[in-house]
Amino acid sequence: MPFALAAYEDRAALARALAAHVAQALLARTARDGAASLAVSGGRTPALFLETLSAAPLDWGRISVTLVDERWVPETSDRSNAALVRAHLLKGAAAAARFVPLFTGAPTPEAGLAAAEERVGGLPHPFAAVVLGMGDDGHTASFFPGAEGLEAAIDPAAPALLAAIRAEAAGEPRITFTLPELLAADTLLLHIEGKVKREVLEAASRPGPQGQMPIRAVLRHARRPLDVLWCP
């Protein structure tokens, strides 16, 4: 499965390029439909990109932001992806964006799924942009190798927008967008940094079970070669 990798000299150059890609996609959708939506990933990698995007001169009042996936924790937790987005993206002019977090306060993602689906069902569709990350085990979103709920989540014909995921490697129980909604985005981008993740992506691009390296589901079912932004 091919992918199109753009290499940047450092994190700042990558963040600028990624923010420009996403801003362009949001601008195009907003110009066309009067509104646009964006889904971003959590974890340690995106902070600089989110900071850079927050300064983009966009009509943020017409933009909705949500998460590709979420750890099932409140925003007071330092594991919360929603807290990461509020801290690094939703400030300045970007604070005018409508934010749609996935954690509902229900005791489990399974119990919160219907309410979360209700929330995201109202987002402008398809996403103007989706930014994925990837773990060293080849997971993306909350598509963790061997996870409970993985098969349904990476089904290219999944009827549901969201899925609950449980996996030891995931830490907390998770909620994640399913594969079709991510693939339907106008612009689907993978943001990875470092030598190890590049090698993991190369390995995932070779034949093998999707369940072992779930990023393969994205590589195999994407409408065109996945655009990857990488720096050493």
Ligand SMILES: O=C(O)[C@H](O)[C@@H](O)[C@H](O)[C@H](O)COP(=O)(O)O
């Ligand atoms: O909730 C999450 O953890 C993310 O959405 C997840 O898919 C992330 O993109 C990868 O785990 C990479 O995370 P790092 O950037 O921390 O390596």
